[in-house]
Amino acid sequence: MRMDELTERARQAREQAYVPYSHFAVGAAVMTADGQIYTGCNIENSSYGMSLCAERVAMFKAVSAGHRHLKAIAVVGDTKGPVSPCGACRQVMTEFMPADASVTLSNLQGKSETLPLKEVLPFAFFLNDDRVD
Numbered sequence: 817m818r819m820d821e822l823t824e825r826a827r828q829a830r831e832q833a834y835v836p837y838s839h840f841a842v843g844a845a846v847m848t849a850d851g852q853i854y855t856g857c858n859i860e861n862s863s864y865g866m867s868l869c870a871e872r873v874a875m876f877k878a879v880s881a882g883h884r885h886l887k888a889i890a891v892v893g894d895t896k897g898p899v900s901p902c903g904a905c906r907q908v909m910t911e912f913m914p915a916d917a918s919v920t921l922s923n924l925q926g927k928s929e930t931l932p933l934k935e936v937l938p939f940a941f942f943l944n945d946d947r948v949d
C-alpha cells in the first residue's frame with residue numbers, strides 16, 4: 817500500500833462530506849496495523865456543535881470495527897496549503913496511533929506534507945502513560 821493510495825481514498829471520501837453549513841468538505845482515511853483502510857468525511861448538523869470531523873469519523877469507524885491500532889492517517893481538504901487537523905482530532909489520534917505514526921495532510925492541488933504524529937501534537941495528554949505504541 818503506497819501512502820498516496822491512502823490520500824486517494826481520503827480524497828474520494830471527501831466527496832461524501834455533508835457540509836451544508838460550512839461548505840468546507842474534508843476527507844480522511846486511516847490504515848489499521850494490519851493494513852485495512854477505513855475512510856471518513858465530515859458530517860455537520862443544524863446544531864453546529866454536533867458536527868463531526870472527517871478524521872474522527874474515519875478513526876471511529878476503524879475502532880468500532882475492532883481496530884485499536886492505527887498506523888497512518890491521510891486527510892484532504894480544499895485549502896491553500898496542506899489541510900490542518902483540529903486539536904480534538906489530534907488528541908483522538910494520540911489515543912489510537914503511536915508517536916511515530918504517519919500523518920499525511922494534503923490539499924486538492926496535491927500539496928502534501930507527511931509528518932509523525934508526535935510533531936502533529938507535541939506534549940499530548942495521556943492518562944497514566946497509557947500510550948498506544
Ligand SMILES: O=c1ccn([C@H]2C[C@H](O)[C@@H](CO)O2)c(=O)[nH]1
Pocket residue numbers: 835838840841842857858859860867868869870871891899900901902
Ligand atoms: O481537519 C479538519 C478541519 C475541519 N473539519 C470540518 C469540521 C467542519 O465540518 C468543517 C469546518 O470547520 O470542517 C474537518 O473535518 N477536519
Ligand SMILES: [Zn+2]
Pocket residue numbers: 869870871872901902903904905906
Ligand atoms: Zn477535527
